[in-house]
Amino acid sequence: MIFHKIFFPIVLFFSLNTVASEQTQNDQILAQLKSHDSKIKEIVGTDKTDFTPEQKNKIAQLFDAFFNFDLMAQEVLDSHWKELSSAQHHEFITSFSSLIKESSLRDLSLYQSQIRYKKVKVTSENRADADVNAVKGDKRVKVKYKLSLTPPLNWKVFDFLLDGVSTVESYRTSFNKIIREKGFPQLISKINKKIEKLKKSKKEK
8 A cells, every 4th residue: 555655656756747848848849840930931921932042042041950851861762771872871862952942942832821830749759740730811731740859959850741741752652663663873863853943943933
């Protein structure tokens, strides 16, 4: 009986500490998401379509701080990642991150939307999910951010789902098919060509 009297308060203490810790992490993640949204909004506004090279560079820098491109690249290449050298890892991360940034810069409407934060949940020691709604006029997009904890205490996005469609899974399907059929060098070539096409299309607008 004495054991139960001592044991229950100990269990309750650690349970409350765990809940408090998760809540602190949830608050931290939410604060970082809101901070990123605010910084992007300062540049893109709600309906701007033309941006200076300096503004585009600043947005790209914000993306670098927001996304965990290293982990995203590993998730995209899946089992092929282990087959590649360190130099190839670096080459892929560089090209893939440029592709993500150029694709995002081509259409900034998501970042011009009103962001409504729905739920943040820590799913493991260094993983979390955040659900938000991006609303612009009569259009609503459900966004799920999948985040990883990076040193020292910075949560970064390594995948994002738009209306249930995973960015990582979409790229994984197409990229792994190219690697299997044509090899890694051809994948890099295709990515770089796509980047140049995106840059050219922006200049022509």
